[in-house]
Amino acid sequence: xxxTPFLASLSAILxxxxxGENPGSAPPVPRFSISYMDRSVDPSKDFYQYADGNWVKxxxxxPDKSRWASFGELAERNWHLIHEILDDASASPSQAAPRQVxxxxxxxxxxxTIERLGFKPIQGDLERVxxxxxxxxxxxxxxxxxxxxxxxxxxxxxxxDAKNSSIYAFHLRxxxxxxxxxxxxxxxxxxSVREKYREHISKMFTLLGENPADAASHASLVLELxxxxxxxxxxxxxxxxxxKNYNKLQTAELLANHPEIPWAxxxxxxxxxxxxxxxxxxxxxxxxxxxxxxxxxxxxxxxAVGKLLQEHPISDWKVYxxxxxxxxxxxxxxxxxxDEHFAFFGKVLSGxxxxxxxxxxxxxxxxxxxxxxxxxxxxxxxxxxxxxxxxNELVENLKAVFQEHLNKLDWMTxxxxxxxxxxxxxxxxxxxxxxxFRDYSKLEIRRDDYLGNVRRAEVFETRREMVRLGQPVDKTxxxxxxxxxxxxxxxxxxxxxFPAGILQPPFFDITMDDAVNYGGIGAVIxxxxxxxxDDQGRKYDADGNLHDWWSEADAKAFEERAQKVVxxxxxxxxxxxxxxxxxxxxxxxxxxxxxxxxAYDALQRALAKDPSKRKKIDGFTPExxxxxxxxxxxxxxxxxxxxxxxxxxxPHSPGRFRAVGPLVNLQSFFDAFGIRPPAPMWRPPGxxxxxx
Numbered sequence: 001x002x003x004t005p006f007l008a009s010l011s012a013i014l015x016x017x018x019x020g021e022n023p024g025s026a027p028p029v030p031r032f033s034i035s036y037m038d039r040s041v042d043p044s045k046d047f048y049q050y051a052d053g054n055w056v057k058x059x060x061x062x063p064d065k066s067r068w069a070s071f072g073e074l075a076e077r078n079w080h081l082i083h084e085i086l087d088d089a090s091a092s093p094s095q096a097a098p099r100q101v102x103x104x105x106x107x108x109x110x111x112x113t114i115e116r117l118g119f120k121p122i123q124g125d126l127e128r129v130x131x132x133x134x135x136x137x138x139x140x141x142x143x144x145x146x147x148x149x150x151x152x153x154x155x156x157x158x159x160x161d162a163k164n165s166s167i168y169a170f171h172l173r174x175x176x177x178x179x180x181x182x183x184x185x186x187x188x189x190x191x192s193v194r195e196k197y198r199e200h201i202s203k204m205f206t207l208l209g210e211n212p213a214d215a216a217s218h219a220s221l222v223l224e225l226x227x228x229x230x231x232x233x234x235x236x237x238x239x240x241x242x243x244k245n246y247n248k249l250q251t252a253e254l255l256a257n258h259p260e261i262p263w264a265x266x267x268x269x270x271x272x273x274x275x276x277x278x279x280x281x282x283x284x285x286x287x288x289x290x291x292x293x294x295x296x297x298x299x300x301x302x303x304a305v306g307k308l309l310q311e312h313p314i315s316d317w318k319v320y321x322x323x324x325x326x327x328x329x330x331x332x333x334x335x336x337x338x339d340e341h342f343a344f345f346g347k348v349l350s351g352x353x354x355x356x357x358x359x360x361x362x363x364x365x366x367x368x369x370x371x372x373x374x375x376x377x378x379x380x381x382x383x384x385x386x387x388x389x390x391x392n393e394l395v396e397n398l399k400a401v402f403q404e405h406l407n408k409l410d411w412m413t414x415x416x417x418x419x420x421x422x423x424x425x426x427x428x429x430x431x432x433x434x435x436x437f438r439d440y441s442k443l444e445i446r447r448d449d450y451l452g453n454v455r456r457a458e459v460f461e462t463r464r465e466m467v468r469l470g471q472p473v474d475k476t477x478x479x480x481x482x483x484x485x486x487x488x489x490x491x492x493x494x495x496x497x498f499p500a501g502i503l504q505p506p507f508f509d510i511t512m513d514d515a516v517n518y519g520g521i522g523a524v525i526x527x528x529x530x531x532x533x534d535d536q537g538r539k540y541d542a543d544g545n546l547h548d549w550w551s552e553a554d555a556k557a558f559e560e561r562a563q564k565v566v567x568x569x570x571x572x573x574x575x576x577x578x579x580x581x582x583x584x585x586x587x588x589x590x591x592x593x594x595x596x597x598x599a600y601d602a603l604q605r606a607l608a609k610d611p612s613k614r615k616k617i618d619g620f621t622p623e624x625x626x627x628x629x630x631x632x633x634x635x636x637x638x639x640x641x642x643x644x645x646x647x648x649x650x651p652h653s654p655g656r657f658r659a660v661g662p663l664v665n666l667q668s669f670f671d672a673f674g675i676r677p678p679a680p681m682w683r684p685p686g687x688x689x690x691x692x
Contacts, residue, residue, distance in 0.1 A: 026080035030073035031505045032516045032629050034618050044679035047663065048656045051631035059637060064357070066350035066642035069655055070506050070633050075485045078501055082363050082483060085377045100445040101366060101373050107450040108332075108362030114450055115334045119208065121451040122329050126208075129322050135309060136265035138317055143269035145325065149458030151175055152324040153229075153305055156270070158465035160473050161295065162246050165492045165544035168468045170272070172254075173245075173297035176229045178222075178327055180349065181649045185223075185230035193348065198223050200344035204326055207337055221316055222323045225308070232304030236649060237583045239297075242539055242546055247296045254294050260306030267291065271466060289469055331361070332451040351639030369457035370445075371481030372438040375500075378483040379433045383500040391431040391503065395496070398525045399427065401602045402594075405692055411561070416554040420533070423494065423542040423549075427532060430497040433482035487524060489531030489591075491540040496528040506633050514606055514613060515622040519629025522599035523592075530594025530692055534587040535562055564689035565589050568664075572657045574643050585653045592653075593662040594692040596630055600668055623672040627663060634659035665689045 038053025049056075061068045089102030090109075107113075119126075125145075132138045146156055155175035161167055177185070179197060184190045201219035206212060239245060251274050255263050267274045272291045296302065309317070330341035339355075346352040355361065366374055406420055443460045445453050468474075475493055480486060484499040505512075508521040531537045538558065541547040550558070566582035569589055573579050582589070603626055607614050614622060636655025638646070643654065653661060663669040664683040675681050 027073065027077045029077065029505050029509075030070055031509055032512055032520070032632055034620075034628075036632055036635065037628065042679075043673045044675040044681050047627075047673075047681055048631060048659045051628045051659065052635040052656075055632070055635045056637055059635075061637050061639055063353040064355060066346075066352040067636060067638035067646075069636040069638075071485055074502075074504055074506065078483065078485055078504070079360050079363055081382060082367075082374070082378065083359055085374070085381065086359070086363060086366070089377065098373075098377060100370060100440055100443065101377060103445045103447045104366050104370065104453050105359075105362055106447045107445075107453055108365060109358065110448065110450070111335070111358070113448050114332075118334050119337075121333065121449070122325060125325055126322060129318050129325065132314065132318060135314060135317075136262040138314060138321065139262045139266040140269040142321065143266045145321070147270060147459050147462045148455040150325055150328045152321055154302065158462075158469060160492045160544070161248075162242060162492060162540075162546040163248070165540075166473055168465070168471055168473060169293070169295050170291050170469055171295045171297065172302070174229075174233045174301040176324075177226050177233070178324070179226070180645055181236060182230035182233040183235075183648050185227045194223065196344060196348050200340065200348075201323060203340050204330070204337070205323075207340060208326060218319045218323070221319050225312065225316065225320045228308055229301075229304070232301045234298050234301070236651070237581065240536060240584070240587070240651070242536055245297045246546060247299050248293055249296055249299075250293050251291055254296065257299070258302045258306045260309050261302065271463070272469075289466060291469060329451055332365075332454055349641060349645055351641035365454060367481055367483060369454060370440050370443070371483070372434065372478070373440050375433060375482030376437045379500050383432055383482070383503070387500075387503070388432045391498065392429060394521070395429045395431070395498075395525055398522060398598055398602055399424075399529060401598050401605070402526070402529050402692070404601075405598065409692075411557045412554050413551055416549070416551050419541070419549045423532070426494055426542045427529070428493075428495045430478065430495060432498070432500045432503070434478045435476055487528050489528045489537060490544075491532065491537045492544040494532065494540070494542065494544045496525070496531075498525070498528070506629075512629075513617055513622070513625065515603060515617075515625035516629040518599045518603040518606070519596075519626040520633050522602055523595045523630050523633070525595070526598035526602075527591040527595030529598065530591040531587065533594070533692055534590040536587050558691065561689055561691045562586060562590065564687065565593065565691075568687075568689065569653055569657065569661060572653065572661070574638075574647060574654045574657070575640060578644060578647055580647060580653050580657060585651055588652045588658075589661060590691060592658055593665060593689060596662045597666065597690075597692070599630075600626060600666070621672065623668065627669055627672055630663070631659040 033055075036052055036055035038049055038057070041050040041053055043050040059068055065072065086101065086105040089098040090105045091102070128141055128144075129138075132141055142152055145152060153176045155173050157171040157173065158168055159171060161169035179185060179193070184193060184197075198219045201222050202212070202215045205215035205218050210218065234245075249257065255274065264274055272289050274291060326337075327341070330337045332338075342352075342355050346355065403421070403424055406417065406424060409417065412420070440460070444456055473493070475495075478497060478499075479490065480488060480497060480499050481501075482499050483501045485501040485504075487496065487498045487502055489496050502524070503521070506520055507524055508517055532540075535558075538550070539546055539548065541549050548555075566586055568582070569580045569585055570582035571579070600623075603622065607622060617625060620628065634655040638654065646652075646654065652658065660681070664681060665688040667685075670676070670682065677684070
C-alpha cells in the first residue's frame, strides 16, 4: 500500500478532531509553522533555536502552567473540547455514563457546598486515625486509605506478573513520600525546598485546627519520618531495572521476612486472605480473595519500614497518616486548604504562578477517576470509528520499516535476531479507544460530594483490579483514556497504544505534507515501537514475560551502543550545573532515536513511490521539513523550579534535547542541512549511537 495516499485519507477522517464541532473558546490548532523558526540562526550551530527559536521567544509559560510545549498546546485545546462535553453532560444527563460524568463535574464546580462542608468530608477518617490504639489498628486503616487512593508507607498494586504475564498478581513497592522524589529529602540542593515543605505542613495542620506550636512540631515529625523512608528508597535509576525490582515471595515468606509489619490486619482490611484456604464459593467475596504470593519491588525498603515501626511510637505514625490524608484530600476541599496546597506543590515545586481554572482541574480529576466514561463521550464527538482502521494501516507501515531494520542489523547474531523477530511478529497495537468501554454502572457518583466521588472512584477501581488476582489478564484493557494526549508501549502485552487525543496537530495534521506528518505522528509511532527494544523493553520476550532471551555477546553489543546514548545525554545541561541524567532517561532517548530513524526511512519509501511529492515547500526539501517538524514537536519553555523537578523525576529528557539529541546521530540529518565539521552540531561518526 502507498503511504502518501493513505495519509491524505486519514487526514479526511480526522477532520472533526482537528477542527472540533463547536470549539467555542478553544485555543487555535497548534500546527507546524515556519514562523516558529528563527532563520537568523545557523542550523549547524543550534538546530533547536533554528527550528523553534521564534516560538520559544513569543510563547512564555502561561501563569497557570509550569511549562509550555507543543503537548501542552494540544492538551489545552483538547481540554476546552472536553469542557463542552462536561457542560453538556452536567446540564442534561440522559444516560448512565453521561449522568455520572455530569454529576461528577457538577460536584466539583459546586464551590458553595464545598466551602460549607469545610473539613467535614475527612472528619470521619481523622477520627478513625485518632482512635487507632495499636499498629494493627493503624494498618487496617492504612488498607482502607490505600483502597481510596490515599498513599502512606508503601504502595499496593494489582497487575500482570512480569514473569508470568498471562495472570494478575499482587505487587508491593516503596512509596510513602509527599515530595516528588527521595532526592528532595536527601540532597543539599533541595534544602530550601525542604524548609518550605516543613512550613507548608505546619500551615496545613494549623488550618486543620491545631495550635501553631503543635502544628510546627508535627510538621518536623512528618519530615523526619518521610526522610527516613526516603533513605530506604531506591533511586529512580535503580527503579528502572525490572529484574532487580522483581522479587517474588510466597505470602508465608513475606510475613516471616517482615514480621514487624502487621500484614494480617492490612490484608484482611483490604479484602485479601494471607493464609491458604480451600476454594469455595465464598472465596470470590470481598475479604475472601486468596493471595498465594506477592511481587515485592524493593525488599530492603520493607525491612526499613519494619524497623521504623519499632523505633517510633504509634502516636508518631498517627501524625504521619493524618498528614497523608490531609495532603491527598486538599485539592478537593475548601478554598483555604486547596490554595495552601497549591502554594507549595504548584508555586514552590514547579514555579507555577496561578492555578488553572477550576473547570480544567475538575476535568483532569474526572479523566483520572472515570476516564473511560468521559472517553466514550469524547470519541463519539471527535473521533469517527473509521479512523481506527486507517491509523492501524499507518502503524503497520511503520512496523514494516522497523522489521527491515531488525533484519539488517550488523551487530546482532542470528539466534538473537530470530527471537527478536518472533517478538516482533506478536507485536500488536490499539488505536483511538477500547473496543468495549469500562462499566461504571455500580459506582455511586453524587452531585453534592466531590471528595466522596473521588474516593469511591478509587475504591471502585481498586476492587475491580483486586478481584482479578490469579485470573487471566484482560488483553483488551487500556491504561490511558481515549482523550489522553499521549501514547505508550506495554512490555507485558507487547503492544503500542495510541489514544484518540494524540491524533491531532502538531502530531498529525490534515493541512500538512507527508514530511511534516512523518516527522510528527510517524516519529511518535516509531518511538513507541522502539520501546519494545529499549534498555527495559528488550528484557521482555514475545509473550511479555521478563525473560533473558539475548545471547551474552548481543547483550554486550547493545549495552555498548546504549552507553553512547547515556554519554550524549549526560552532557546536556538544561540549567547551569544541572545535567540530564542519561541513565534515567535512557529508555526514552533510545525510543526517540529509533522513532525518528524509522519515520525518516518510511518517508523515503513514500517519496520513492510518489516522486511528485519530492519538491520544496516554503523553500525547504522534504528531508529538511521532516527534521524541522520533529524538532517542533518538542518546542518547550519551562520554569526553573519545574526544570529542576523534571530532571530529578522525569524519565524523559527536556524538550530542547529531545529535539536535537537523536538527530546528531543521523548522517541523513547532517546531509539535509549541509552540516560538516567543525560545526557545533556535528557529531563524529565514532561517537554516534545507532541501535535499531
